[in-house]
Amino acid sequence: MLGEGILKGLWETAKNFTGSYVSADRLTTVEYPEQRIAPIEATRDFPFLVFDEENRDGGDPVWEAGLRCVACQICEKECPPKCIYIERSKDKKLDYLGKAQYYPARFDIDISVCMSCQICVEVCPFDAIKMDTEFELSTTDRFGGLLLDREQLAKPNEYYHKIHPAEAAGVDAHLAEEKVKADAKAKAAAEAKLAAEAKAAADAAAKATGEGA
């Protein structure tokens, strides 16, 4: 019958209309600034730089010394809209493996250009750059205010754990493994060096005895 569907539809919307006054569970939205829904773990918007709290190289401030980034500039090259700008340092600092590495003297991301593709995160071999969930980034300065520098980008590893717990735990485990491997390698190298030195000393001694004889 013509018009039946319309009546059904009108009944449905009338139920919604009155229902939304009666029961609050019907309301699908929240009053945003006052109420928030819990963030979803896979949320991502813009990248940030991870630094480790433990101040390894003695320099301050902490965030600068602890940056994992070694200024290899892979992310800068891979970023599709080219919104990362990196200047490599002249000197080197020790990284968490105890290796001397460069660090970024400048690291800027223009978040007005960034398209949140996460490619920079995928290509970084040092787990130094990760995706943030902070979205309240409005500013009155649309050029300078949206160009984040090193200091604004740096966030502690704890923060990373807070926003992406599972992912951060995986990264930490991976880094610890690397460190164990590196330590073992360093130990082996040191032992080899010791053995070589001992051998050299023994050789020298043997030589000396031989000459003396």
Place this chain on the structure above:
Amino acid sequence: MSATLDQIFVLLQHWLVSFLPAVLQPFVSVLLGVVVIIGLFPALFAFAVWMERKGLGRIQNRLGPNRVGPFGLLQPIADGIKSLTKEDIVPLSADVVVHFLAPLVLVVAVFMGFAVLPMGRNMVLVDMDAGLLFYFAMGASTELSIFMAGWSSRNKYSLLGAMRAVAQMISYEVPLLMSSVAVVMIAGTLSLTKIVAAQNSYSGVFPHWYIFTPWGLAGFLMYVVSSMAETNRSPFDLPEGESELVAGYFTEYSGFKFALFFLGEYLAMFSISGLGTVLFLGGWSAPFSFLTWVPSWIWFFSKLMMSISVFIWIRGTLPRLRQDQLMNFAWKFVLPMTLLNLFVAALWRFLGEGWERWVICSVILLLAYVVLGRTGMREGKFGPRRYRYAE
């Protein structure tokens, strides 16, 4: 006391005018009426926008505007201020004069319609003998303004929207007129005040509104459908379908000109609801004989607001039609029904008092409704279309 309250605005007008010399009096009293209409209906527009946003929100299980003022009541004022501060952009290749005139023509033409609407006992600006004719003449010129807007913008979306609007409005103008003609036939007059007066009597406690007759109910339903199409309201909002045409004929309008179009749309809704109220719902007459002490203008405006709520309710319920459904519905369903309704109204007039005319008229209309509806649905004219390749 209640008589004074009923006539309070008329008395106020007379009192104000009485201070002036006799030569000026007729002129100033008309001017006063104009000022009141121009002030009142935009205010009502602001309120209706708020109502619409709240109502749609609730229908979609949202809260609607609730930040500006208590319950978001000041939201329309904030919107108005915003539209005043916006830049008024005119496209480089637009026809500047016509582009500028279009919103003005729309608002003026819509306001003209209010001149003949009786908004209470003795409360009509110009009591014309051919008020209905005047109203439809003015209503038809809104089509002109919409086409002016679409044409002068020199934008394909605008032009498409305008062409859709003209096709739609002309198609639905016919049934709109036809459904009102039935009322004219029974009332025997084109004057809107006399049409209201003809309905202002009671059997027992029930009023003699035309909607309470078979032909009146059918006419009213057809009138509602065509008036929704005339005012480009959802589900007939094809001319401004956002998902297809950006904003249709007012794509190239910004700032206050855009606000004028918006105002024009709502004013058209008010005036067409007002006319529907006058024709079928007894205008300013009370719904029960024991309620006649309530001032007549209260009844008129409450009926008006009820109609607006129904408009909003329907907008919150129905999706937009497709162009072919729209046209099929107008020419193959609404028009035949209104033509038949003319015949039924004539029958009603000549069958004389008695229960027979109720039965005969109802049966004819119901049969026609079922047959026309069924055939249309079966042939897929109004219902969902089957796509051969989508199955």
